[in-house]
Amino acid sequence: MTIRIKARMAMAMTALAFSGLAHASTAYTLQWLPGLTSPLGSAQGINNAGQVVGYSYTPSFELQAAVWNDGTATALDSLGGTFGRARAVNNAGQVIGDLGSRATIWNNGVATVLDTLGGNFSTARGINDAGQVVGAIDSRAAIWNNGTATDLGTLGGSFSAAVAISPAGQVVGASSISGDTASRATAWINGKAIDLGTLGGGSSSAAAVNNVGQVVGGSNIAGDAGWHATMWHNGTATDLGTLGGTLSYANGINNAGQVVGYSLAADGNGYATIWINGTAIDLNSFLSAAQRADGASLLEAHAINDAGQVVGYGLNNGVQTAFLLSPVPEPQTYALMLLGLGAMAFVRRQRQAKV
Template identity: 40%
Template sequence: MRQPARCLPGLLLSAACLPALAAAPAQAPAKAPRYTITTILAGQFDHVEATGINNRGDVVGGTYVSGQEWRGYLFADGRTAQLGSLGGLYTRVQAINDARQIVGESKTLDGISHAVLFSGATVTNLTPWALRDSGASGLNGAGSAVGAIPCDCLDFHAARFVGGGVSDLGTLGGESSNAAGINSAGQIVGWAALAGPYTPRAFLYENGTMRDLGTLGGEWSDAAAINDAGHIAGSSSLEGGGEHAFLYVNGVMSDLGALSGMGSAARGMNNRGQVVGLSYQGWDVNEAMLWEGGAVRNLNSLIDPASGWHLNDAGAINDLGQIAASGCHEGLGVCGMLRLDPANMLPVPEPATWAMLLAGLALAGVRSRR
């Protein structure tokens, strides 16, 4: 990822530096930007991610600072708030539904990560019995969550969490599996290992059966999201090496393509069939991506270049076309969680002022991993 110059030394981004965001170069774009940018959280982090967005425009994600732990955040009603934990210092969140239920994982005081569900001020441990790490990655509108739980083996299995109960979804014959997404019909996707040498494959779980979705010619694949039509987005290795995002519709896995470079990966999709993710352009250099209608689009070409932001990853997209993304500001030397709003959509709630958003937050430098 591109490393912007720092605006200020130290850990906190002061209010004196914030006006520089608005004072980006005044060069006009060649054409009107398709998306405007709402900054949710920005600072000097070792890693920052925006992982989920609902149809209200609420965004969840997190930050990591070397020597500390992951912190989870919710952006709603124009404000960004840090989420709680199960007693430890680690919280990482992955998905949010329209009821503002949020799933992820959080550590207890004994240092074990547990799958959690946030609902209002309540944090529910979905695996209080677990003596090893578990986590939740996906959530549907009814509050059914999916993720992974420790199994009787030395690894973990894909799981579904419903009404206080947990179901082990099994594997494709190997030792491990993980569920990443669930739609309104209860169809579940993720990856599971085949029997024999470790080989993960994208799966669809429905009617009590886990099905291998195949690959784009390589050995492995991984499903990241499923919409209410049963369309699936994910990533797969290619026959000649590398990996590309895929879209799986009616039994056929199609290569979504990538920009020139190392490959691409899909992170999320909506009920309109739009898919978001990233394209790997080189070591630590990524471009946030949008795939729609057969087109491969670099999201950086769809925003105003005068904003100063470079978008590195897009983690989720809602049915209004709003995108949860992460990126770096070239001038200020910060990275952040961002929301991309279609320029022609109805107004959405404005964020609180920068000072309100960032006051008291420890900020640390910006390097995003793949």
């Protein structure tokens, strides 16, 4: 019994430390992720191993689906086409996105086009660790299980699109309501489309969901006077606010509840943004004075992993380039993590000694 209690304490200490890696950072390191054949590109997704996916522009401005490992870009199989875009990657390293006008999944870099149910156009937007893929076929939200597509339906209107899926299979995106008079943030649970509501305006849209069912995206505020980043949880929509402008949108959320996206500031310009405990922070504020002097500007954040690493795109010497921001933990966070890992090692040795 004593060993079990110690093991639980050690696990709790280690989990707290790793959570602290996402919360206790006071600084970030910036890494630009150059494309395949030119600096141009955009990072769209990141998994907990730090694999980054997105796309790179060729000199003739065609798109190539790409994956970055340790900052080095590798082209994903294009099946002979000239247009490819990777959008998300799960913790098993499966990548999803589009080749031409077809939803695609890459396993170990090899592309497979997904079922289209006879439609003319499809797109893949999200994948969970079980390998379930979501997106749209023509103008309807769809889910692919083992490569087989299912139409998820709408909120009564004629179009819908799914963009993310949780480990538990909760799908989120947007759907038009009856009469197609507005589009609403939507969750599909057990095959049923649920209207998540708005911040008092007419329309809303969901972009990401985490393990505990927190959904983020954006919504019109009352009177449709602006569009604000929004979190939905337990039936409540929360306005995440902006950097001082009238527009913001949340693109991603991790399991610690950190949210990333973009926002207009009071100066009318848009900046990559992180929301921590409901407060909007310009990610450019974490750049060094030298980086800012060199003209570095982070324009939009697309995803964040559980270590707090953020990916998106910005301007590097005036060129749109993918970026990776990695948090630098405070020393006490490292100390707690090492203490927890040491405690777990001690517990393992005690167990072995009793065998």
